[in-house]
Amino acid sequence: MKVRIRFAKYGVMKFIGHLDTMRFFQKALRRAEIDVKYSEGFSPHQIMSFAAPLGVGIESFGEYMDIELCSMTSPEDMKRSLNQVMVEGLEILSVTILPDHAKNAMASVAAASYRLHMKEGAFPVEDLCGKIRAFYEQEAIFYTKETKKSVIELDLKQGIYEINSDTDGSVRMLVNASSSGNIKPSMVFEKFCQFAGVEIPAPAYQVVRLETYTDLAGEGEAHRFVPLAEVG
Amino acid sequence: MNQLALSDEILMQVEKPARYIGNEVNSVIKDKAKTAVRFAMCFPDVYEIGMSHLGIQILYSMLNEWEDVWCERVYSPWVDLDAIMRRESIPLFGLESQEPVRDMDFLGITIQYEMCYTNILQVLELSQIPLLSEDRGEDMPIVIGGGPCTYNPEPIAAFFDLFYIGEGETQYRPLFDWYLENRSQGGTRQDFLRGAAKIPGIYVPQFYEELYNEDGTIRGRRKRYDDIPDVILKEIATDVTAIPYPMKPVVPFIKVTQDRVTLEIQRGCIRGCRFCQAGQLYRPVRERDVDQLKEYAVEMLKNTGHEEISLSSLSSSDYSRLDELLDFLIAECGQRHTNISLPSLRIDSVSLDVMGKVQDVKKSSLTFAPEAGSQRLRDVINKGLTEDDILRGATLAFQGGWTRVKLYFMLGLPTETEEDILGIGDLSNKIAAAFFEAVPKDKRVNGKVQIVTSTSFFIPKPFTPFQWAPMCTKEEFLDKAHLTKQGIMSQLNQKSIKYNWHEADVSVLEGVLARGDRRIAKVIKKAYEKGCMFDSWSEYFHNDLWLDSFKECGVDIGFYTTRERADDEIFPWDFLDCGVTREFLLREWKKAREGTVSPNCKAQCQGCGANRFGCGICYDKDGARG
Ligand code: SF4
Ligand code: SF4
Secondary structure: OEEEEEEEEOHHHHHOOHHHHHHHHHHHHHHOOOOEOEOOOOOOOEOEEEOOOOOOOOEEEEEEEEEEEOOOOOHHHHHHHHHHOOOOOEEEEEEEEEOOOOOOHHHHEEEEEEEEEEOOOOOOOOOHHHHHHHHHOOOOOEEEEEOOOOEEEEEHHHHEEEEEEOOOOOEEEEEEOOOOOOOOHHHHHHHHHHHHOOOOOHHHEEEEEEEEEEEOOOOOOOOOEEEHHHOO | OOOOOOOHHHHHHOOOHHHOOOOOEOOOOOOHHHOOEEEEEEEOOOHHHHOOOHHHHHHHHHHHHOOOEEEEEEEOOOHHHHHHHHHHOOOOEOOOOOOEHHHOOEEEEEOOOHHHHHHHHHHHHHOOOOOOHHHOOOOOOEEEEEOHHHHOOHHHHHHOOEEEOEOOOOOHHHHHHHHHHHHHOOOOHHHHHHHHOOOOOEEOHHHEEEEEOOOOOEEEEEEOOOOOOOOEEOEOOOOOOOOOOOOOOOEOOOOOOOOOEEEEOEEOOOOOOOOOOHHHHOOOOEEOOHHHHHHHHHHHHHHHOOOEEEEEOOOHHHOOOHHHHHHHHHHHHHHHOOEEEOOOOOOOHHHHHHHHHHOOOOOOOEEEEEEOOOHHHHHHOOOOOOHHHHHHHHHHHHHOOOOEEEEEEEEOOOOOOHHHHHHHHHHHHHHHHHHHHHOOHHHOHHHOOEEEEEEEEOOOOOOOHHHHOOOOOHHHHHHHHHHHHHHHHOOOOHHHEEEEEOOHHHHHHHHHHHHOOHHHHHHHHHHHHOOOOOOOOHHHOOHHHHHHHHHHHOOOHHHHOOOOOOOOOEOOOOOEEOOOOHHHHHHHHHHHHHOOOOOOOOOOOOOOOHHHHOOHHHHOOOOOOO
């Protein structure tokens, strides 16, 4: 039996990297005495799959992992017992039973929504709303990505599905988070700052992932994004 | 949630921010308004090392059991953060409250190895606490030292307000009670130290003075007050079953050196190898109750979620209920998908059988620590492992599928000759040959056996029979390593043997610090001021800076290392009593030079003096007489 767990990661826990978060959950599942299924072999490990890795420094209310179980009483029980072994800043939001044929969390990810806000005060941008609209109305938004081996020119525009500002003064965006076309919100924001002619260093604002989505659209259809938790 | 001591900006800059944020599972948060004593417990090395130390977990859990005490953890900030904290004058903080160490009542530092001495100064300076005890004002925490290095505290005495000599379980409560009483009476720091000096096991260095002869040796000691003890006897938990154990050890987010549950099965060691300090300091052997250990194991696995458990003791094979405990753990861990990491056991068919059950034979290696290359020298050091034992064990292991063997030796032991050194190569070769004999050609995996032979340099330590022994110079050490290498290269099976040796510079320095006196303090301070820190990390060890510091302070290294001490020389640590008597150690030193072995505590009591504690092996009915 497979379950999908939605969890939040915030506060000081944003400094815990992806691999360490996985390690944390491996131990948490043992502390909660969840009847997890183990792989075969000399050093058996729990069968689990995380959706989209979250960068260090980013908070999230839409993280997902799938685990395989041998047995369980109910999703509510599991949520409760897991929450009892969490630390402040990690919280189980929901547990859903997955249909047997469901794709795993990692393979399902298509998009993610984010909120960006200044840690202190508001973005130093006049007419934020209008500027964002103008930014998004550009034909293309080229971003130069430098890796150790190469320099790639990306057009972010195709991967930005929505971007706007909220009444609370934050910036929100829905972007591609699939393994092939993942876009980091900081890349988009960097381009926006250039466009708006302001300089906002990364430590000054906080990025929060709000939700992770899968795409139910068939080949050639318009995107139909639904939260990963709603599959099944 | 707590405000962190470090800004997001800093945390995003440093390597592994998880070292500094606290919040781990089982870390203890208290209401500071309701705690009378704030205690910062420090391991002066990086988080991953410090978090792996059992002693801190034991004390952390014990102190936090007390309602009026809040004990937090502190580790050495790594070099990246160290630079930032200095630049921005950020005070070092406790991981739990994220509040400055400087504002707490106590800073307790566990001192596990000499090469952390400069890190003690780092922790003090980053905490914005004066380095020297004499410069600390009323509002500064009381700085306490504990751990094995306090058995010669003199080189670092100037940096500490007091030392706790021995096992931590016994005197912290009386110490805190006196602290609270003194505070409520409006007493001063000096008043507190005066009273503390009379608590068993507590040593307040500033109340004593070291006196010297013209030749530089120690003439004696003078104390400032009549009512404080001349000799301080170590503290010991006589009933190890009754003392608290950390059932909920803190579980780090990042991978640390010991990422597992540690089960302490006994304290002390029966063996009395003459170079070994731990073997003397923790006498007598006290075994823990096997049923209690089983309960602890299950509960700690549940409380931590760790996927591995390991046994801790100086010599696990000597634990009388080992088979029973391992059987239990194998059954229990199999159910829980938990691994058992075995301590180095004496290799025989029984232990191989157990190891085969819990390890991947093809991947794991076997360890032997003969320590010396010849039987003669093994008798000198009283290492009761014979060549036959090793070859028999290795043969069994090879037949069982193992193909990797690690061997540990020491170079520069007292009375060592060229022949002893060449014996290291011989023995390594014989083990390789045993493989080819034990495993027929068609059964050899890759056709190979891998012997890894490592040597460290012998460093005489206080409270061992070799505390009188001269230590080699760096050049002598390197010559010996060279000869070892030649010896190995000339062997028939040399291709199967890989040889590693330890650095010589750092061993010489460790030798000075281990048997140093109060005159060494200024050298340590100078080296630190020149930038020495993390000396146990080879990439940060700057021998040149240390040598300059010795020169500038006018301290002669040879006086502390290569000099052979007279039988009646007064040692800097003579005012401490670890249980074993000086007569016993001297007797052993003489027997060593005659090449006579001494039986272990189980076989026959050697009258070392530790029976005065009235516990452990000295009184076991199937053990020795008292
Ligand atoms: S067996 Fe020897 S070396 Fe090991 S702890 Fe005991 S006395 Fe020390
Ligand atoms: S008194 Fe005897 S039995 Fe006890 S620790 Fe010493 S040598 Fe061993």
